[in-house]
Amino acid sequence: MESVLEDCDSSSSIGKKRKINAGSVNEQSVSMKRRRPVVGSLPGDLLIDVIARVASSSFTDLFNAKLSCRDFLGAAEDEFIFQHVSIDKFPVIHWFPPSVELLSFLNQCIDKGNPEAMFRQGMIEFFSLARIETGLEYLKRATEKGHVEATYVYGMILLSRGGQSSQQGLNILNSMKVTRSNYLKLRECRAKIKAIIREMWIKNSISLIEVKCKCQERNMLSIRKRKFEEEEEVLCCDACGWYLEVISFCKIVDGVV
Incomplete structure (x- = not known):
């Protein structure tokens, strides 16, 4: 009988430990949720401005930024980004049909008012077409x-x-x-x-x-x-x-x- 009571006491203590551990885990998860990443804490306009500066220097850097963070991915779809993104890495004249994704991206740059994209399209329209x-x-x-x-x-x-x-x-x-x-x-x-x-x-x-x-x-x-x-x-x-x-x-x- 005493052994049974001892077993009960030990099991109850284990249960208490589990409850304590579960409580601490919950507190940690709550605190982690409360902690916002540094990028996510930036104002939207400032985040878009940062991405625009990255995009204006290199399309590759913009692509990597979009992959690195959900906040960057969302900000990269702003009209301001398409206006400033660098397209110097892409040829002016495509000797082979460009992919659907690339064509869609370049057309968005033109529609959103990217100066380099409009210049290239103007050259093609006037002299070639x-x-x-x-x-x-x-x-x-x-x-x-x-x-x-x-x-x-x-x-x-x-x-x-x-x-x-x-x-x-x-x-x-x-x-x-x-x-x-x-x-x-x-x-x-x-x-x-x-x-x-x-x-x-x-x-x-x-x-x-x-x-x-x-x-x-x-x-x-x-x-x-x-x-x-x-x-x-x-x-x-x-x-x-x-x-x-x-x-x-x-x-x-x-x-x-």
């Missing part, structure tokens, strides 16, 4: 977003048309503020555009109409090219300078250079 008005609209939208290459191409096209369009193109190009300090950026801009055009089937070229310049009475062939690396006064007006530039641009489109 010969959809002039649609291409100009995409280039215009990218220009309004401050995209350098789109500003250059859109200004060149308008300048080449002459008349009122020529003046509008000149105003757009002058907004680029070409000086010695950012002349290298203009060269990089030309190189990028040239590389894109070389990959395209050009179905719509541009014809050059003479641009009226303040110093048009001078012989255009005798006007010196602007030397931004030297301290010297430019001997031609803005219209003359961009007119020489648009001649080079037409040669790039025609495949001459």
Whole structure:
């Protein structure tokens, strides 16, 4: 009888220990639930801004961020992310049909107002598909977003048309503020555009109409090219300078250079 009582006492003590352990586990789980991860504690706008900065530097980093955290995954679907994500890793011209996922992603970038995506689509629409008005609209939208290459191409096209369009193109190009300090950026801009055009089937070229310049009475062939690396006064007006530039641009489109 005593052994039975002892067994009962021992079993009851074990039961109490189990209850105590269960209680401590419950307390731990509650405390863990109360602890929010650092990422989850950030305000939504700040989280989206962080993801946008990651996306603007690298699509690969954005993809990895989406895999690492549920909060990042949700924030990455915001419209602001598509506007700023870098698509430099993707080719402008797809020689093979892109996957459904990639095509959907790029179309979302265009629809959400990504400047690089709109610039690329504008180039394809205008030069390759010969959809002039649609291409100009995409280039215009990218220009309004401050995209350098789109500003250059859109200004060149308008300048080449002459008349009122020529003046509008000149105003757009002058907004680029070409000086010695950012002349290298203009060269990089030309190189990028040239590389894109070389990959395209050009179905719509541009014809050059003479641009009226303040110093048009001078012989255009005798006007010196602007030397931004030297301290010297430019001997031609803005219209003359961009007119020489648009001649080079037409040669790039025609495949001459």
